[in-house]
Amino acid sequence: MRRASAKPTKGEKTLNREDLRKVGKIFAAELRLLVSNYYQVQEMRKRMDMQLRHLGDRQVLDISLAGPDIFGGWEEDIAKSFKKALRDDPVACWVMAQRGIGHIIAAGLLAHIDITRAQTAGHIWRFAGLDPSMKWAKGQKRPYNAELKQICWHAGQCFMKQSNDPDCFYGKLYREKKREYIARNEAGGFAEKAKVYQGVSDKDNKALLAKGMVPAAYIDNCARRFAVKIFLSHLHTVLYWNEYRKVPPLPYAVSILGHAHEIGIPHISMFPDLAKAYRGGFQEAAE
DSSP states (O other), X not given: OOOOOSSOOTTOOXXXXXXXXXXXXXXXXXHHHHHHHHHHHHHHHHHHHHHHHHTTTOOOOHHHHHXXXXXXXXXXXXXXXXXXXXXXXXXXXXXXXXXXOOHHXXXXXXXXXXXXXXXXXXXXXXXXXXXXXXXXXXXXXXSSOHHHHHHHHHXXXXXXXXXXXXXXXXXXXXXXXXXXXXXXXXXXXXXXXXXXXXXXXXXXXXXXXXXXXXXXXXXXXXHHHHHXXXXXXXHHHHHHHHHHSSOOOOOHHHHTTOOOOOOOOTTGGGXXXXXXXXXXXXXXXXX
């Protein structure tokens, strides 16, 4: 199979970055390719590094060191491509203004989220596999985007690791929600979940389940997921404003059921007109 050429054929115009931005689907497809390639290259680099560590103190040949160096170089080159592709994108700049989120995660989010197909933040949550009501029956097609779900998992990890930084807005949400979930767990608030919880083999966690409590890992995962969903709801608002120059419709839980606690968008001043029109984020809908 012939490789795709970067050179235009006879009579074909060479597309620059601005041309690609005008053709949104092409730009998104290019980003998806880069993001996929980045994580594949990163995984190969990690595997080779681990294989070398398993050799211990034995002296290795230069050729054995070449593999990790080559993949590491490709990893850096793709990361640089992200920086160039996103440096003038206002939404990407907002995403990267959030402490803990860099250009790689920003590229992944913009590559997979099509705001013209996401009327509310709930559409993004579902597409990213963050809707707990979603069922994936055996033999059926996966109902969410696995690559976007992985990117959101990485975002949650970043918020968790940066949560001690007072400038990490979503890390602070993670810590607050985790404390709330811990208190709820100790009060028996997860007793029903404990009855059906699976995948536990150690004695300590089995003892917790017997008491009607869920393991600490489950609590931490819930807190990270909550922070990510609030982040995605804010991203949805920014994307929607950037596309339509108006705030998005209220979620069902807010507009119909009347449930909401406001969580303002951090760094919203990067979009002055949006800051004036914004009605607030909605915490309860993310539960």
